[in-house]
Amino acid sequence: MADRYFNPFQAIDIHVPVEFHDSVSRYSQTGGNAVIDQSPFPRMVDFWFLAVCVAARLDLDPEDISRYATKKIIDGAIFGSDPWRVHTLMLIAIGKTGDVEIVSEPRKMMALVSGLAVAGLPKVIEMLKEGDAEPIWNLSDAIDSLLRKRAA
Amino acid sequence: MKLLCAEFQNFRLLRDLELRFSVDPHKKLTVIRAANESGKTTILHALQWALYGDAALPGKGDGFRLHPIDWSAPDGKRVPITAMVEFELTTYRQIGGELREARRRYRIVRAAFEEVDATARRTASTMRLFALNDSGASPIESPEAFVNDELPPELREVFFTDGDRALSFIEADVAQSTKRERVQRAIRSLLGLGVIEQAMKHVQKAAADVNRKAKQVGANAELRNIASRLEEIDKESGKFEAALADAKQQFAAFDEKVEETDRKISAALQKGDKEKLRKDLEHAKREIKQLDDQLAAANKEHSALFRNREVATELLAPVLRRAYDKLEELHDQGKIPNTTIPVLQNRLTAEICICGEPLVPGEPDCDERRAHIQKLIDDSLRADEIQEIITDLYYGAKPLPTDGNSWLDEYKKIVERRDGLKALRDDGGRKFRALEIELDALPDTDVQGLREARRQYKEQRDRHLSKSSSIETQLLSLRREREGLNVEFERLLREQKKGARILAELEVTQDVSRVLQSAYDRITKEELRKVSDLMNRIFLEMIGADPEQGAIIRRAEISAEFDIKVHGPNDRTLNPDRDLNGASRRALTLAFILALTKVSEVEAPNVIDTPLGMTSGYVKRSLLRTAIRESAQLILFLTHDEIAGCEEIIDDAAGAICTLTNPTHYPKMLLNDPGSAERKVLRCSCTHRNDCPQCQRRTDSDIRPEMAS
């Protein structure tokens, strides 16, 4: 079935609230800042995706993104290169709603995960800033401890 | 020669100074007591300037100011500088088979004018020489030739020695050939070898003239042929000898250059090899580049940690598990996979139902069953869109839920890798910087270029050495041929009518040549040996009680090649400049000078500035005692410290003592105001044992702190 790979988010743009856009850009290497230690994320979508994961991990309620003025960071076609992300987002949608049929409604799924991203972005920004070292180390340490909490 | 007295006007610190030297054969020592900066070295320069002119000044007098530095303009803008020296010469003449001694006194006066400005331009000095007698002073023509003859410039360093300077006969900073040349020149000059050489040349020329005459005495063709050949041999020999002297000179010059280049290379290498450092720096740079690349790759890997699947799946593990459980549930319910339609379609095609009933089209029962199955297919198709997505998801997301810790493991590895590389990079950076600093600190010496220059100099040097050997062989062969021809020549001359006179002339010139040659050989061999032995004796006596040096020095000698050598235990050769301490080096040079003067039986002064510096105790006293004993006239410039401990020796040996004072030393070092603020040397007749108000110095305890500052 992998050969019949399907990206429901193909035609949907990914947005972040305007207030977080600068941070997303600053900590991403495609945002014009090439120093990896200062900008740990290869792309803005990686930042966005981690925010979704962190929010889900912390069991945060998704924010209602429609209440925010947003700015597009990229369109959903980006997931064409990472099928596991599509699956992950769909599973998050299922997990969060408990409704399997949500998979047939890509916009609803995107609204949900984008809401999670909005909830997760300030957390990730905090992780990047919190600490004495460069953002990459602060973030690494934060994720390390987040994962260990589960392990413990 | 003995120095009688000297007077100097406006020669640096010596604005107006008169000195008298002892000529008493029983009190040979003259002591000029002077603290530092009180004109000792200036007097040494002034005496030499009087005798030899600007060539004897430091740097041959170029840019060397002579007038007093504090000369004031009202005294005139051109400063007259004069130096006068009176000396006594003893000559010996053979009169009626006896040697007669004659003593004559002379006065030499040198004068120059110098401009009082930054250039200190000086007129060429003029020298006048006077023979002194009861009726007055009669001027002598060509005084330069006279002085050159009486006091050859090559002996300047024998007669005038600055104890503090590197000692030119043994110093390490010049080539062996240069030191050899200096020792040889001093010995040849003092032993009069130059005069004998000149005489030999002239007598040989006289013999050649006799040969020419022989060609004209008769018709004997053979005699004429031999005379011609002898003449040719003499001409050839002359050319070869000139070429040999030139080759030897060239050899010495290139040897000096090789030595000088060696010193430059070794100095540069001591500080560091610039070429090697550059290579090391390049290597360090390449290493840093590699480490930087590896670090960049590690950073990228680190960055990739935030976009990889593990970070998502491990963070989302609870959510994903929950969602996937739902899919599993559907699967368990048979809703996944969505295989209904293909199975039903397969049954219709096969015309037999799953239950075994026929599904043949056209038959009433079968058609009914087929219609039912087709309806089931149609229903399924409606639900298919969702089904398909979920089925894809079920199979595609199967590996996502995880309980693993692979992100943490990967992160740990990256931390270790980055830390390791960072440490290496820091090391590399430090190494690079250290090399840069080392390289920056190096003088811009091209060691490679110097090595190439050295190779070329050495090649040239060796070429001249080989040329010398080849010329020497040719000369030897010519000499042998000459000897053979001479025998034949004499035989033929005897047969000639007019040959007897020529033969007699030939015999006379040959006999004279032989005497001169044997005297020359004897002086070079025997007298050199005597100088060597006496130098050894004096040297060992001087340093005899120095336990430090006594243990390593066994003897000193002058080799047949004119090298001053020092031997240690087991006849190991020591390097005078490196293996000897300051006192021993001083003693060795003084021993050589005294021995050479003594063996040549030349009556000459030894004027030595600070001879006892760097010595103390027994060695100091022994050095002084020996120098007094071996010298014909010893004039020493001594500091108060040098005198300390040697007072009794000076009591016994000194025929003249005076003290020099620099008035500008008041009030720091002088007790009383000498009444002159000018920088000039004042003389008083105080001896090594007493002081007067002019020369009385403060002792250390007298010096108040504010004065010492």
Add this chain to the structure above:
Amino acid sequence: MPLNDKKIISIILEECNGVEERCEGYCEEIREVIADILKYERDHRLAATNIQQKINDKCGAAARFLSGKLGQDTDTGEDA
């Protein structure tokens, strides 16, 4: 040269003892020739002289002395 007149002269005089006595008084003659040559050399150092000629003449005179003593001098006037 006068630096060590005494030394050089005494050595040279000693070396003259080894000269073959070709005729009576020959050694003494050679001793004088050499003493004079050394004097010429000394004078020449102080002021250039025609030293070669002087030495040639000196050797010639000694040769005349020798050949005269040996009774061989048949043409004394030739090189006068």
